[in-house]
Amino acid sequence: MSMTTTTVWNPATEEVIAEVPAFTQDQVREAIALSHSAQQKWRRLPLAERQLFLYKIAELVDANVEELAQLESQDVGKPIRSARAEVASVASCFRYYAGAIDKVHGDTITLDEGISFTFHEPLGVVAVITPWNFPLPIASWNIAPALAAGNSVIVKPASMTPLSTVRLGQLVDEISPIEGLFQVVTGSGSSVGATLLDDPRVHKISFTGSTEVGQSILRASADTFKHVTLELGGKSANLIFEDADVSAAAQAAPWAVFDNSGQDCCARSRVLVQRKVLDDFIDGFVEATKKLRIGDPSLIESDLGPLVSAEHRASVQSFLEPQLDYVYKGDAFQEKGFWLAPHIVLDKEGTSKAATDEIFGPVAVIIPFDTEAEAIEIANNSIYGLSGSIWTKDVARSLRVARALESGTLSVNSNSSIRVQTPFGGMKQSGMGRELGLEGLLGFTELKTVFVKTVD
Numbered sequence: 001m002s003m004t005t006t007t008v009w010n011p012a013t014e015e016v017i018a019e020v021p022a023f024t025q026d027q028v029r030e031a032i033a034l035s036h037s038a039q040q041k042w043r044r045l046p047l048a049e050r051q052l053f054l055y056k057i058a059e060l061v062d063a064n065v066e067e068l069a070q071l072e073s074q075d076v077g078k079p080i081r082s083a084r085a086e087v088a089s090v091a092s093c094f095r096y097y098a099g100a101i102d103k104v105h106g107d108t109i110t111l112d113e114g115i116s117f118t119f120h121e122p123l124g125v126v127a128v129i130t131p132w133n134f135p136l137p138i139a140s141w142n143i144a145p146a147l148a149a150g151n152s153v154i155v156k157p158a159s160m161t162p163l164s165t166v167r168l169g170q171l172v173d174e175i176s177p178i179e180g181l182f183q184v185v186t187g188s189g190s191s192v193g194a195t196l197l198d199d200p201r202v203h204k205i206s207f208t209g210s211t212e213v214g215q216s217i218l219r220a221s222a223d224t225f226k227h228v229t230l231e232l233g234g235k236s237a238n239l240i241f242e243d244a245d246v247s248a249a250a251q252a253a254p255w256a257v258f259d260n261s262g263q264d265c266c267a268r269s270r271v272l273v274q275r276k277v278l279d280d281f282i283d284g285f286v287e288a289t290k291k292l293r294i295g296d297p298s299l300i301e302s303d304l305g306p307l308v309s310a311e312h313r314a315s316v317q318s319f320l321e322p323q324l325d326y327v328y329k330g331d332a333f334q335e336k337g338f339w340l341a342p343h344i345v346l347d348k349e350g351t352s353k354a355a356t357d358e359i360f361g362p363v364a365v366i367i368p369f370d371t372e373a374e375a376i377e378i379a380n381n382s383i384y385g386l387s388g389s390i391w392t393k394d395v396a397r398s399l400r401v402a403r404a405l406e407s408g409t410l411s412v413n414s415n416s417s418i419r420v421q422t423p424f425g426g427m428k429q430s431g432m433g434r435e436l437g438l439e440g441l442l443g444f445t446e447l448k449t450v451f452v453k454t455v456d
């Protein structure tokens with residue numbers, strides 16, 4: 001029987017690197033049936049056996065870092081240095097949740113007439129739908145806690161970048177104690193994704209992707225009452241106050257927005273700078289941006305690769321309107337590949353489309369402000385609320401501003417958003433629910449309450 005396939009390209013060379021099967025709806029349903037029976041067995045295994053499996057996956061990832069990193073680099077156009085670090089973080093994620101398995105427990109509530117206990121029960125079959133920008137890390141933030149909590153998992157990776165996830169599935173198959181416990185189904189969101197959403201045997205959808213598709217996922221989940229976690233778009237603010245170490249903030253700012261060529265939901269793409277230090281900051285930001293090395297993702301010295309596709313580059317370029325005030329326009333032209341260098345725009349009003357919309361590319365928009373209150377107002381004036389940074393030496397200010405910002409994940413004097421130990425997620429249209437940390441594990445459980453009567 002011939003199978004339809006999806007073609008996968010290397011965005012740095014435009015070469016075809018793989019053909020991946022497009023699962024039919026019947027094949028997806030078979031995967032769900034297998035997942036359901038695997039979960040029934042898995043949830044009954046002793047915790048120590050669950051733990052051992054997750055530790056073994058971590059070891060397997062470590063042992064195959066290079067292969068997985070090469071796949072990720074060729075598939076996404078990601079610089080190999082970043083790809084290796086990301087794959088290493090996948091192993092850490094499995095290790096963290098292996099260690100967490102026996103540390104999640106319920107409460108005891110004493111009552112006049114007895115005692116109630118709560119238990120965190122697994123949900124059942126969990127479907128994970130991932131985007132193309134950080135395929136393996138985002139898959140692992142869901143696979144690891146979902147398995148740890150006693151669920152089975154089916155992952156549908158993005159059609160453009162499925163290779164590392166498919167390979168992880170093959171590797172895990174070789175050591176899985178139960179057939180079908182973790183499966184990867186490839187194919188389009190509209191067919192494979194929709195089949196996962198329609199099936200009542202799938203109890204949770206964890207979706208990472210655009211806000212628009214996230215809304216349709218939420219609607220579609222209503223029919224079968226699925227639990228839903230959504231990690232969606234962002235337009236995060238990087239706030240630089242005049243009392244900050246402005247030089248440190250300027251040196252760090254390029255990585256905060258141009259890392260992964262700006263294809264990062266946490267990109268601090270709105271750079272809010274207090275007017276007194278605006279010129280100094282811009283000088284430092286431009287100087288540091290010029291140092292970024294754009295080029296062949298397979299080379300260890302490359303900092304930035306191409307964008308993921310020609311269509312996506314065209315979408316990013318549509319924001320680069322000629323009338324904008326550019327303080328820096330990079331050039332990354334090559335004959336082949338979907339290259340686009342960093343661009344920095346100054347928008348004194350903060351009203352251009354580049355300043356308000358998620359671009360998901362290497363474009364930063366600087367917006368000046370005068371007072372702390374104004375900075376908070378500009379930062380919060382967005383449909384999104386995913387991430388952000390506050391640069392100041394004033395501890396009280398950092399806490400005050402952090403409390404006031406409508407954003408799920410913030411950092412002070414740093415641009416880092418993600419740590420496996422700490423919850424991550426968005427407010428407003430950036431999402432619902434949290435991944436990572438112990439909250440991430442609890443998100444794959446359902447609470448059960450049992451009352452024991454102790455008085456006659």
Ligand code: NAP
Pocket residue numbers: 129130131132133134138156157158159160187188189190192193194208209210211213214216217230231232233234264265358360386426430431
């Ligand atoms: P996307 O177009 O929303 O796609 C994400 C995933 O959903 C893909 O696997 C896609 O499959 C699938 N999909 C599409 N339509 C579907 C449908 N109707 N039903 C079920 N599944 C469907 O997003 P993307 O372009 O890959 O990723 C970029 C977006 O993700 C950005 O907005 C970014 O901010 C966001 N993101 C958020 C986070 C976070 O943690 N908050 C992290 C990374 C990215 P196909 O590939 O087959 O279309």
